[in-house]
Amino acid sequence: QNAWKLADHPKLPKGRTIAMVVLDGWGEAKPDQYNCIHVAHTPTMDSFKTTAPEKWRLIKAHGTAVGLPSEDDMGNSEVGHNALGAGRIFAQGAKLVDLALASGKIYDGEGFKYIKECFDNGILHLIGLLSDGGVHSRLDQLQLLLKGAVENGAKRIRVHILTDGRDVLDGSSIGFVETLEKDLSDLREKGIDAQIASGGGRMYVTMDRYENDWDVVKRGWDAQVLGEAPYKFRNAVEAVKKLREEPKANDQYLPPFVIVDESGNPVGTIKDGDAVVTFNFRADRMTMLAKALEYEDFDKFDRVRVPKIHYAGMLQYDGELKLPSHYLVSPPEIDRTSGEYLVHNGIRTFACSETVKFGHVTFFWNGNRSGYFNQEMEEYVEIPSDVGITFNVQPKMKAIEIAEKARDAILSGKFDQVRVNLPNGDMVGHTGDIEATVVACKVADDAVKMIIDAIEQVGGIFVITADHGNAEDMVKRDKSGKPLLDKNGSLQILTSHTLQPVPIAIGGPGLAPGARFRNDVPTGGLANVAATVMNLHGFEAPSDYEPTLIEVVDN
Ligand code: 3PG
Ligand code: CO
Numbered sequence: 001q002n003a004w005k006l007a008d009h010p011k012l013p014k015g016r017t018i019a020m021v022v023l024d025g026w027g028e029a030k031p032d033q034y035n036c037i038h039v040a041h042t043p044t045m046d047s048f049k050t051t052a053p054e055k056w057r058l059i060k061a062h063g064t065a066v067g068l069p070s071e072d073d074m075g076n077s078e079v080g081h082n083a084l085g086a087g088r089i090f091a092q093g094a095k096l097v098d099l100a101l102a103s104g105k106i107y108d109g110e111g112f113k114y115i116k117e118c119f120d121n122g123i124l125h126l127i128g129l130l131s132d133g134g135v136h137s138r139l140d141q142l143q144l145l146l147k148g149a150v151e152n153g154a155k156r157i158r159v160h161i162l163t164d165g166r167d168v169l170d171g172s173s174i175g176f177v178e179t180l181e182k183d184l185s186d187l188r189e190k191g192i193d194a195q196i197a198s199g200g201g202r203m204y205v206t207m208d209r210y211e212n213d214w215d216v217v218k219r220g221w222d223a224q225v226l227g228e229a230p231y232k233f234r235n236a237v238e239a240v241k242k243l244r245e246e247p248k249a250n251d252q253y254l255p256p257f258v259i260v261d262e263s264g265n266p267v268g269t270i271k272d273g274d275a276v277v278t279f280n281f282r283a284d285r286m287t288m289l290a291k292a293l294e295y296e297d298f299d300k301f302d303r304v305r306v307p308k309i310h311y312a313g314m315l316q317y318d319g320e321l322k323l324p325s326h327y328l329v330s331p332p333e334i335d336r337t338s339g340e341y342l343v344h345n346g347i348r349t350f351a352c353s354e355t356v357k358f359g360h361v362t363f364f365w366n367g368n369r370s371g372y373f374n375q376e377m378e379e380y381v382e383i384p385s386d387v388g389i390t391f392n393v394q395p396k397m398k399a400i401e402i403a404e405k406a407r408d409a410i411l412s413g414k415f416d417q418v419r420v421n422l423p424n425g426d427m428v429g430h431t432g433d434i435e436a437t438v439v440a441c442k443v444a445d446d447a448v449k450m451i452i453d454a455i456e457q458v459g460g461i462f463v464i465t466a467d468h469g470n471a472e473d474m475v476k477r478d479k480s481g482k483p484l485l486d487k488n489g490s491l492q493i494l495t496s497h498t499l500q501p502v503p504i505a506i507g508g509p510g511l512a513p514g515a516r517f518r519n520d521v522p523t524g525g526l527a528n529v530a531a532t533v534m535n536l537h538g539f540e541a542p543s544d545y546e547p548t549l550i551e552v553v554d555n
Pocket of ligand 2: 077426497
């Protein structure tokens, strides 16, 4: 028996072209002036809600519904697209690292043993995002890892920090650096040689993704490995304070800096015999550095010096590439994704986004797996993102280009599923620029319109949803929902994602007349979407998938 074969759906037909649209960072929240989706002219998205309420609903996109440790964890693209694609809820990296640290199992694993081999003669370097955002990393996990490493024999430690301001409030980095400095000074009192060695803002140093801009990784490499950076400071608190004084400076884009000793020499470059751990659990923004640290053959930039190190990721970031080969915690085993099933059942798939979100509808959608399942059945198209800008200056991004590609794919008749991610609400929302985010939301709505027009033409079906909230709330609020002011009386802008649910709408001429959202899955979330889409393709979902959101009533 072919384990991949899906049963036919008893009522829903096959052969409909389905547009699967993910609006990145598009949640549902109370309408007010800081809800950019509300402020923006978004007639298409509005129409789903008002004209066909039985085909529009909200689903959960944060917390345990997407495998995160708690209900205080906002949603994010990795866990969101994993859930959308996999149809089940997997305990995610954040949670798995928590468990491994709490039980101490992390220190018994192969990965830790591998880096420990360097503790006697080398330095342990920890590189990662310094915040409590919980999207890529978490400060408390770094703190536990520091403590555990020392208990397990690490005597010399250097931390290479990346400041956040994107998953947490801008300006909060200084507090995180102070906390880390305090921890390191406590370690120094115990005779451990522990210091921050370098730093920089996450969007400008190291944490690029999907090979959008290798210069970002190079800037980090130069500071972390070579000890070279345009700014040198004696300590990191001073560095962040000083660099933030520049006009327009923010945590996300701080320039790279190295920490130097009294003679001006870097305190912690990465050298032969050292151990390196990248302590982010999330894959997308660590993969490029992992390649630079691990690959012998590497031509993305001149590494100048390639130290012979023992390198481990917090997790293995890419299961297909087995990258990195050593890691402290095993990643979630996201298997049997809907994409893989559908390809086995004859569904020809097209997926597209621009570079900064391309891996979301391919790599994340397919369970953190790069490449195709079956290249004859699938086509993935990446539209190059603009490089070296913040997207508030270009809020339209490539939304229309993505929609055009989707339209052409739909009209070509070559595909059964056309899947896209429209990045605008999220990428512009992260800049904290409210006016630009309003423009971003309008453009995303225009793009949705183009796609559903094409679906109309071919008699297809559309499924429009989102991966998590962002643009629908741009300010930090108190418990009652009132916007909070900082000590200078200015609004506290929220650059991060939110805890809000997201909409899902289905429709199009190909949708069976009696198909509508059932009302017995009130707590449905992103993981329920995969079964729903399988149904719309004419199949029953595998029995262990989260239940479908739809039913078909006889009219
Ligand atoms: C980022 O990496 O840009 C943010 O930390 C999270 O955004 P995303 O989850 O929407 O990619
Ligand atoms: Co985001």
